[in-house]
Amino acid sequence: MTMTNGRTLLAMLQHGDSFFPSGAVSFSWGIEALGADGKIVKAADVERFVAHQLRGRWASSDRPVLCAAHAAGGDLECVFAADQLMEANSLAYEQREGSKRMGAALLNIHGRLGTSGAKDYQARVRAGEAPGHVAVIQGLLWRALGLDMDSACHMAAHGLSVGLLGAALRLGLIGHVDSQAILGRLHKSMDEILRTAPPPLGELHAYAPAADIAMMRHETQDSRLFSN
Amino acid sequence: MTNPAQAGAVSSARVGIGGPVGSGKTALIERLLPLLAARGVSLAVVTNDLVTKEDAERLQRGGLIAPERVMGVEAGACPHTVIREDPTLNIEAADLLESKFAPLDLIVIESGGDNLASTFSLDLVDYWLFVIDVAGGDDIPRKKGPGIVQADLLIINKIDLAPHVGVDVASMRADAEAVRGGKPVILTNCQSGEGLDDVVSRLSHDVLMAE
Numbered sequence: 001m002t003m004t005n006g007r008t009l010l011a012m013l014q015h016g017d018s019f020f021p022s023g024a025v026s027f028s029w030g031i032e033a034l035g036a037d038g039k040i041v042k043a044a045d046v047e048r049f050v051a052h053q054l055r056g057r058w059a060s061s062d063r064p065v066l067c068a069a070h071a072a073g074g075d076l077e078c079v080f081a082a083d084q085l086m087e088a089n090s091l092a093y094e095q096r097e098g099s100k101r102m103g104a105a106l107l108n109i110h111g112r113l114g115t116s117g118a119k120d121y122q123a124r125v126r127a128g129e130a131p132g133h134v135a136v137i138q139g140l141l142w143r144a145l146g147l148d149m150d151s152a153c154h155m156a157a158h159g160l161s162v163g164l165l166g167a168a169l170r171l172g173l174i175g176h177v178d179s180q181a182i183l184g185r186l187h188k189s190m191d192e193i194l195r196t197a198p199p200p201l202g203e204l205h206a207y208a209p210a211a212d213i214a215m216m217r218h219e220t221q222d223s224r225l226f227s228n
Numbered sequence: 229m230t231n232p233a234q235a236g237a238v239s240s241a242r243v244g245i246g247g248p249v250g251s252g253k254t255a256l257i258e259r260l261l262p263l264l265a266a267r268g269v270s271l272a273v274v275t276n277d278l279v280t281k282e283d284a285e286r287l288q289r290g291g292l293i294a295p296e297r298v299m300g301v302e303a304g305a306c307p308h309t310v311i312r313e314d315p316t317l318n319i320e321a322a323d324l325l326e327s328k329f330a331p332l333d334l335i336v337i338e339s340g341g342d343n344l345a346s347t348f349s350l351d352l353v354d355y356w357l358f359v360i361d362v363a364g365g366d367d368i369p370r371k372k373g374p375g376i377v378q379a380d381l382l383i384i385n386k387i388d389l390a391p392h393v394g395v396d397v398a399s400m401r402a403d404a405e406a407v408r409g410g411k412p413v414i415l416t417n418c419q420s421g422e423g424l425d426d427v428v429s430r431l432s433h434d435v436l437m438a439e
Contacts, residue, residue, distance in 0.1 A: 021314035026304040105316035108323065112351075126327060170305035227302040 011145055016155035018162050023105030027098045028167035028226035029053065030211035033218040035171050039210065043178040046168045050161055050182065051189055052208060058160055061089060061206040062135035064198040066156055069139025070149045074117055079140050080124070082201065086133040089204050094215035094228035100125075101227065102134035106141065116144040150194070157190045167226060240271075240332035241435045242322055244311060244348035246375060247359030249341035252385040254286060255418040256359060256427075257336060261292040263428045269333045269436065272297040272325040274318055276310055276340040297329060307340035315352035322352075333436060344373025355435045357427075361386040366395040369404035376404065381412050381430055388417045 014020060031049065034040040040049055065082040072078035090096035104125060110118035117140055125132035135156065142152040165179045174182070199205075215228050245253050257273065264271060273287060277300060288295035299321045303310045310318055322335045337353060339346065348356040358379035360368050363386055369376055376382060382404055390397045397415060404413045412430060416423035432438040 019313070021316045023314065023317040023320070025306050025309050025314055026302050026317055028304070101317065101320070104320050108320050109316050167304065224302060225305045227304070 008147065008151060011147055012151050012155055015142060015145065015147070016158055018159075018166065021105075021109050022159070023102050024159065024163040025166065026227045027102065027163065028171070029095070029098065029164060029228055030208075030214035030218070031164060031167050031173070032171060032224060032226045032228075033214035033221065034210065035168075035173055036221070037214070037217075039214070040168070040173055043174045043182065046165070046174050046178075047182045047185065049211070050164045050168075051186060053160065053164060053211065054157060054186065054189060055193060056208045057206040057211070058157060059193045060199055061086070061204055062156065062160075063153055063193075064201055064204055065133065066135040066139040066152060067149055067198050068201055069136040070143040070152055072140070072143075074140075074144065076117070076121055076124070076140075079121065079136060080130050082139070083131050083133055083136040085201055085204055086136060087131040089206060090133070091206075092212040092215040094219055095212065098215075098228040099133045099135070100131050103132035103137040106134060106137045107132060110141050115141050117141065118144075153194055153198075154190075157194065161186055161190070171225070239330065240322075240326055240335045241355065242335045242337060242353045243431065243435055244337045244339065244353035244356035245359060246311065246339040246342050246346050246348060246356060246379070247383075248343065248361075248364060251359045251361045251364065252416075252418055253338055253341075253359050256383065256385065256416065256424075257338060258287065258290060258292060259418050259421065259424050260336075260428060260431075261287075263424060264334065264431075267428065267432065267438070270329070270331065271334040271336060272322075272329055272332055273299075274321045274325070274335065274337045275300050276303045276307060276318065276338065297325065299325060303340045307342055308346045311337070311339050311342075311352060312347055312349050315349045318352055334431075342375060344368065344371055344375050347374045347378055355380045355431075357381045357383055359383045359385050362390045362395045362397060362400065363393045366400040366403070369400060369407055372407050377407055377409075379411070380434065381414065381427070382408060383414050383416050383423075383427065385416045385418060387415045387422070388419060 040046055065086045068082035069079045107118050107122040111122050124130040138156050161183055165183055168174045169179050218228060247253050287293055287298050301317050301321050318337055325335055326332055356379055358375040387397050401413055414423050414426050
């Protein structure tokens with residue numbers, strides 16, 4: 001299934017926009033704990049954190065599984081294989097659970113919207129047969145919507161950045177001007193990542209120890225606004 | 229979009245409880261749990277706390293409900309968003325409770341605390357309550373916020389405090405009824421239990437179709 005360029009663009013805007021209900025608003029991916037610990041205190045810290053999440057985690061971990069799930073073309077066994085790899089490569093509990101909760105949220109809304117494959121894969125996740133990581137679900141569902149792989153990757157990179165910056169903004173670490181300035185500057189980094197081929201699934205890796213440790217510490221914090 | 233009752237395997241009614249911080253939402257749920265249990269209602273609770281998991285833990289610790297029937301969903305500093313624009317995690321939590329404890333009669337979804345403009349998505353709930361209290365000021369109903377006007381049931385709580393904060397409860401109730409177009413208003417005191425049977429009867433009639 002292909003769309004016209006105009007419709008593709010509109011679909012990207014719909015499904016890549018924070019207005020789309022994806023559950024993203026509940027996750028900070030370590031920023032809440034790093035902010036509480038004084039490790040992230042100013043806009044430059046936020047920018048460095050988001051840039052590293054893009055390059056150190058998303059580009060080499062989420063993106064390859066998104067691409068694999070997209071390339072599966074609706075073959076749920078191939079989607080499942082990528083999903084299992086993501087599960088095995090997610091170290092911190094809150095990273096792993098956050099990714100799965102966002103994946104479940106995305107399956108839920110797309111199941112209700114009638115997106116092809118959503119109900120079938122949701123049944124596997126709910127039966128405990130598949131983890132349902134968000135990058136995998138994005139690849140599965142955005143392919144089903146007719147979005148090409150490159151567009152899907154752009155949407156995911158944008159969505160991650162907006163989610164992180166939104167969390168930083170709501171935590172009072174940056175303002176609305178800084179958040180847009182940072183997002184604009186990150187486009188260069190995103191473009192560089194997206195111009196290169198993703199690593200093969202066999203080379204899946206992530207290196208973001210500050211975020212991992214922050215999420216591990218976040219698990220036991222009494223006072224928390226975010227899920228991770 | 230389908231509403232919750234049309235979304236597939238859902239059998240329970242889903243009821244939202246919103247209202248300003250401190251108006252007594254958690255206290256109301258604590259008092260309603262035994263009354264509903266006495267009527268044989270099988271239920272679960274989803275709480276959205278802005279800062280801590282305290283509300284969920286308070287209900288769990290209170291022994292009023294099995295701990296595994298209470299789930300907390302962090303709202304990411306956006307309590308309105310998770311009950312309205314993006315209720316996906318709350319829906320997922322309710323669906324999970326539904327699958328674990330089916331058949332459930334009722335799932336209560338407690339908002340983390342709102343201002344008067346908050347409303348629940350009808351994709352998340354079938355029916356919703358808005359809880360205000362007399363200490364918030366007797367002008368609250370006259371402000372005609374969407375929470376006051378649109379909620380299926382408005383509860384004016386802490387009526388025992390009215391003499392201490394200079395509020396005429398009868399006048400506050402009349403103001404609320406005047407802006408709600410005939411939809412119900414119930415006065416409650418969660419300390420003494422006043423009004424709580426009326427809330428349960430209303431839920432039984434409007435939501436559980438039992439009366």
